[in-house]
Amino acid sequence: xxxxxxVGGNAAGMSAASQARKRTGPGELSxxxxxxxxxxxxxxxxxxxxxxxxxxxxxxxxxxxxxxxxKMSIDARxxxxxxxxxxxxxxxxxxxxxxxxxxxxxxxxxLVYAAGAVPAAPPWARTDATGVYGVQTxxxxxxxLRALDADPAPRRAVVVGGGYIGVELAEAMIQRGLAVTLxxxxxxxxxxxxxxxxxxxxxAVAGLGVDVRTGVxxxxxxxxxxxxxxxxxxxxxxxxxxxxxxLGVRPNTALAEAAGLPLGPTGAVEVDLRMRVPxxxxxxxxxxxxxxxxxxxGRPVHVPLGTHANKQGRVxxxxxxxGYATFPGVVGTAVTKVCDLEVARTGLTSAEATAAGYRFVTxxxxxxxxxxxxxxxxxxxxxxIAEKRTGLLLGAQIVGRTEAAKRIDGLAxxxxxxxxxxxxxxxxxxxxxxxxxxxxxxxxxxxxxxDAVHAEN
Amino acid sequence: xxxxxxVGGNAAGMSAASQARKRTGPGELSxxxxxxxxxxxxxxxxxxxxxxxxxxxxxxxxxxxxxxxxKMSIDARxxxxxxxxxxxxxxxxxxxxxxxxxxxxxxxxxLVYAAGAVPAAPPWARTDATGVYGVQTxxxxxxxLRALDADPAPRRAVVVGGGYIGVELAEAMIQRGLAVTLxxxxxxxxxxxxxxxxxxxxxAVAGLGVDVRTGVxxxxxxxxxxxxxxxxxxxxxxxxxxxxxxLGVRPNTALAEAAGLPLGPTGAVEVDLRMRVPxxxxxxxxxxxxxxxxxxxGRPVHVPLGTHANKQGRVxxxxxxxGYATFPGVVGTAVTKVCDLEVARTGLTSAEATAAGYRFVTxxxxxxxxxxxxxxxxxxxxxxIAEKRTGLLLGAQIVGRTEAAKRIDGLAxxxxxxxxxxxxxxxxxxxxxxxxxxxxxxxxxxxxxxDAVHAEN
Numbered sequence: 001x002x003x004x005x006x007v008g009g010n011a012a013g014m015s016a017a018s019q020a021r022k023r024t025g026p027g028e029l030s031x032x033x034x035x036x037x038x039x040x041x042x043x044x045x046x047x048x049x050x051x052x053x054x055x056x057x058x059x060x061x062x063x064x065x066x067x068x069x070x071k072m073s074i075d076a077r078x079x080x081x082x083x084x085x086x087x088x089x090x091x092x093x094x095x096x097x098x099x100x101x102x103x104x105x106x107x108x109x110x111l112v113y114a115a116g117a118v119p120a121a122p123p124w125a126r127t128d129a130t131g132v133y134g135v136q137t138x139x140x141x142x143x144x145l146r147a148l149d150a151d152p153a154p155r156r157a158v159v160v161g162g163g164y165i166g167v168e169l170a171e172a173m174i175q176r177g178l179a180v181t182l183x184x185x186x187x188x189x190x191x192x193x194x195x196x197x198x199x200x201x202x203x204a205v206a207g208l209g210v211d212v213r214t215g216v217x218x219x220x221x222x223x224x225x226x227x228x229x230x231x232x233x234x235x236x237x238x239x240x241x242x243x244x245x246x247l248g249v250r251p252n253t254a255l256a257e258a259a260g261l262p263l264g265p266t267g268a269v270e271v272d273l274r275m276r277v278p279x280x281x282x283x284x285x286x287x288x289x290x291x292x293x294x295x296x297x298g299r300p301v302h303v304p305l306g307t308h309a310n311k312q313g314r315v316x317x318x319x320x321x322x323g324y325a326t327f328p329g330v331v332g333t334a335v336t337k338v339c340d341l342e343v344a345r346t347g348l349t350s351a352e353a354t355a356a357g358y359r360f361v362t363x364x365x366x367x368x369x370x371x372x373x374x375x376x377x378x379x380x381x382x383x384x385i386a387e388k389r390t391g392l393l394l395g396a397q398i399v400g401r402t403e404a405a406k407r408i409d410g411l412a413x414x415x416x417x418x419x420x421x422x423x424x425x426x427x428x429x430x431x432x433x434x435x436x437x438x439x440x441x442x443x444x445x446x447x448x449x450x451d452a453v454h455a456e457n
Numbered sequence: 458x459x460x461x462x463x464v465g466g467n468a469a470g471m472s473a474a475s476q477a478r479k480r481t482g483p484g485e486l487s488x489x490x491x492x493x494x495x496x497x498x499x500x501x502x503x504x505x506x507x508x509x510x511x512x513x514x515x516x517x518x519x520x521x522x523x524x525x526x527x528k529m530s531i532d533a534r535x536x537x538x539x540x541x542x543x544x545x546x547x548x549x550x551x552x553x554x555x556x557x558x559x560x561x562x563x564x565x566x567x568l569v570y571a572a573g574a575v576p577a578a579p580p581w582a583r584t585d586a587t588g589v590y591g592v593q594t595x596x597x598x599x600x601x602l603r604a605l606d607a608d609p610a611p612r613r614a615v616v617v618g619g620g621y622i623g624v625e626l627a628e629a630m631i632q633r634g635l636a637v638t639l640x641x642x643x644x645x646x647x648x649x650x651x652x653x654x655x656x657x658x659x660x661a662v663a664g665l666g667v668d669v670r671t672g673v674x675x676x677x678x679x680x681x682x683x684x685x686x687x688x689x690x691x692x693x694x695x696x697x698x699x700x701x702x703x704l705g706v707r708p709n710t711a712l713a714e715a716a717g718l719p720l721g722p723t724g725a726v727e728v729d730l731r732m733r734v735p736x737x738x739x740x741x742x743x744x745x746x747x748x749x750x751x752x753x754x755g756r757p758v759h760v761p762l763g764t765h766a767n768k769q770g771r772v773x774x775x776x777x778x779x780g781y782a783t784f785p786g787v788v789g790t791a792v793t794k795v796c797d798l799e800v801a802r803t804g805l806t807s808a809e810a811t812a813a814g815y816r817f818v819t820x821x822x823x824x825x826x827x828x829x830x831x832x833x834x835x836x837x838x839x840x841x842i843a844e845k846r847t848g849l850l851l852g853a854q855i856v857g858r859t860e861a862a863k864r865i866d867g868l869a870x871x872x873x874x875x876x877x878x879x880x881x882x883x884x885x886x887x888x889x890x891x892x893x894x895x896x897x898x899x900x901x902x903x904x905x906x907x908d909a910v911h912a913e914n
Binding site: 331333407 | 500502503511514518762763765782783785788789792803830832860864866869883885887888890891892
């Protein structure tokens, strides 16, 4: 019987396991998955909403438990930390954390490396102090909630880092009734969008009552008796009962490196179109630990998002199960919600386009989510970035109050298909007064971008 | 000075006039537009919402009045009915309806024919009886509202025809407090979607309290003293104080035909990519009176929708103003709202795909608008139609409760770019728990359709 071992029991790893199982009976393939944490297959993206109380139950975030996997003849072992991948002996070594660290050895024919990402370590110490949290795993989320429920309850939260997670957590802490300071080194939070769009996010976050401090660096933590007391910043100390780190993540490649698997220029594991690690036989990788291709620039990128992890895991599982599927790369789509603001992006930002060597024009338009006269119409800003001369759509960003975020999908598909903004002026998009103005905001933006391209030529 | 005359003062005609004016000063080009009704540039699609009371003011539907056009040096003459287009003398003959029918002759260098559409005439008589209405123009809408405000107020409305307009009007009449019967000859209302999707619409309409009678033909009207009393159907007479005809429209080509302009196989005026009438010099046409190309089948189609009319008018105006723009066809996108149901389609329906000669598979999936655990998540059904063997996406339909309709845009753009359902399984669509499950409904549907294509091969 062939043997599959999966390292990492979340989105990518368990999608791979499920797809492999779908294609091979339990008599053909045994599947063992090791997961360091307490949970399998959960929505990491849902953690801020759980902390904020929008989602009431932890279990709502879990899509499949080890017991459910067992019914699929998948042996998902939580609280097992993999310590070594031995490619010569083709076995995985793990420690059973709830069994005194007992060593387990599991041989494999196929291996899926899906170790995910780990929080980017800040360049300062004492992040192990009580009251300092990351929010990468469901266990992290549970720890934050325990801290919030402590007696006396924490009153002051400092969130370090103004990316998606930082902004979502700042909102969650406000929803929990804390006084919140958000510290971001850059001039704007949400550097994943252009500064003019980021400024709108900053306003929305400030509007929630968050003390937003941009252009402020963190020098370290003040710790007293093992417990954090303040965050020391270039702007002075900011007192904190609880500190949440949202500094981004890096691919978790330690085991892969030790095993001699190739890492790419992004520092993440290299994979081919079928999610196989190049130069290996039966070693697959997927999720936040791998790099992929940005379809606009053609360059490798590391984009740790649950939606990619699920797709990549599925592709790996189909292929190792004898099928055929590919993951042809990403176009950089991401959406988030900040209070009643919807923020979406796809393709390249202006900074990314510049870094890639493009010369480009931008066009921003203000429109509404519905026909202007229809009740509930809300403002929406669409910004397009188009290559000079060719008019190729390179990137798009949307900030709106409602019915805005998912409009990015059409733009993502336009970029995927290498459309020009001029061709996009003719797009046949859905029109009815409850859903769009007769000129859809996307088409209005394409018109303005087309004019900008012509004006530059 | 060059002279432009526009026949028809609504979406297409006035978009053309505006674009021409944008590119040429009042000293270079004079612009006269004739409109038979009382109003210019209004949202026909908004009329049902005005009748239903969702939109309070008629003027909210008007985007530009003749006075506003006058400020742009566009002479928009309402209540002027064009009676002849004389291509030899290059002049238009019109009657001033509010001036005793006085004849006006207006010479032109360029002409934009934008006469719109007229209600499809039923094969029965007495549609001129009091109490019988169409809802094609703002004047029609005003007439319906006058009838609803009459004393004694009408209590029973019969809507004939279960297409978009019929369904929207049935809802509007319910909102006005009338007892409503909707009569549709076909087995389902909304034959613009597949029967399985149409059945959901029928349920929603019935859920509003509308008496939906499908498979019922209309034989005529019962009229008493010039006033309608009942609609005579294959199912017996249905008493009515007010009858609204929603039987669709046909292109208004009478003047074009008389002038010798070419009509296509759809019965609408032929135009080239730049909206010029082939074989003519300086004669342009746009809007509900022209035919266009369906980008999936490559065949001519007549699709009278405001969104196309505006784009086509703009293209005509840009070209006659010395610029360059094209209207490369449609992919059949349409959306509508029925109570809290959102209904969307793009590409070909199963019936249209069959008629075009395609062999195809279909795949329908049930999913949710947001992550299943996120508050406000609502069910959504996505149906895809893909060509056998190639997997080319031919059509898509969505029915949902909220945040569903505009998801059709991504599918429309996928069809526009001739994507296969297999490639679509990898699409990089926006994911965050408030906006989508981690597997977007569109991607889940693409996966299922891909499996269906493989199963057939």
